[in-house]
Ligand SMILES: *[C@@H]1O[C@H](CO)[C@@H](O)[C@H](O)[C@H]1NC(C)=O
């Protein structure tokens with residue numbers, strides 16, 4: 001990642017300019033940024049949330065939990081806090097629908113954020129400073145405190161507007177997503193608390209879009225991390241012989257490189273998106289006989305090892321992939337062995353690819369798409385997330401999950417320096433969620449459109465039952 005800014009000394013001139021901007025930003029029309037009092041309140045709440053430094057490796061979860069509980073109370077939501085692992089609270093808000101027996105909707109977000117390199121930030125990453133152009137700088141402004149607060153703001157507005165959802169709406173704030181979610185979403189989704197919610201559809205995080213189309217993610221790739229170890233005859237460095245460890249490992253590296261190229265070529269030619277192929281990258285190599293100053297140069301070592309980060313697309317033929325390991329990448333005949341450091345399941349608990357349908361067969365997708373259109377938005381072609389999110393734990397159970405973070409015309413800065421979100425995108429996103437909730441939780445919106453009434457019909461319930 002390229003540093004976007006170097007630490008700079010603060011001259012009196014830049015300080016003066018900074019102060020000038022401070023003053024200018026409160027003047028209407030001078031910057032094109034004019035917030036109503038109500039919008040200013042909304043922004044203040046977002047900034048307040050961003051200021052909690054729930055940053056790894058030791059996120060402080062209790063203060064932010066207190067803040068969120070306060071928000072839920074203010075809005076009038078039922079609140080529950082559960083610590084599946086001590087010190088790592090899951091916060092759950094519930095807005096009961098008029099027909100609570102219908103499958104509910106869960107809006108999930110994580111409260112933790114990844115570390116920062118302070119020196120590279122132009123504004124302190126936990127000050128949530130809004131600049132003169134309305135960009136709010138903070139770690140978590142895109143990933144994904146924006147989404148968490150937008151859920152709550154949308155509900156706040158809908159309640160104020162007198163909207164009554166037919167389905168129950170749940171909002172969860174989970175810890176530890178950035179370190180795999182093992183102590184957070186995983187335990188929550190496996191809990192009896194979650195089963196009781198009767199969730200039919202989950203929204204979780206997506207990515208910012210650099211153009212005007214919203215991005216949406218319907219699946220994600222699965223982590224397979226593995227090591228390949230080669231054994232061979234040791235011998236004098238001058239000798240030519242077959243069966244040396246590094247030659248055996250090279251056989252493996254070549255075979256894997258060939259597969260990597262076959263996948264990458266599909267991306268380069270535009271035939272496939274990156275999430276639609278399986279990536280495999282060599283992340284370490286280790287061999288040789290060390291000396292205090294380097295390596296013994298006249299010895300062929302008896303062992304060599306390589307490590308790989310592989311991300312398996314849910315579209316992959318997993319059996320064929322597994323066969324490659326013992327037939328091509330680490331055949332015993334070449335004195336090669338392999339070991340998985342991590343091997344996630346590509347399929348869901350029912351043996352089906354963990355993919356949320358993005359066609360007319362999925363009524364949730366139909367409603368989601370309709371909501372985006374009604375909100376005046378356009379959707380990019382649905383994508384497979386290249387890395388992992390908490391959404392996978394719900395998809396495993398056969399529950400439809402869409403990854404969606406409503407940010408258009410925004411550079412993708414998650415995990416990067418100077419992460420920011422513009423206030424206008426933030427406010428627009430709240431409207432989008434309002435529309436999503438109106439359309440997906442029915443019974444019908446203000447336009448009198450009843451198309452979503454089919455969501456409550458037996459058709460959907462039947463789908464849910466067969467899927468679960
Ligand atoms: C594998 O190891 C065995 C036992 O050391 C050896 O006889 C054989 O030649 C080796 N084969 C290769 C391809 O390295």
Ligand SMILES: [Zn+2]
Nearest residue numbers: 143144177205
């Ligand atoms: Zn995230």
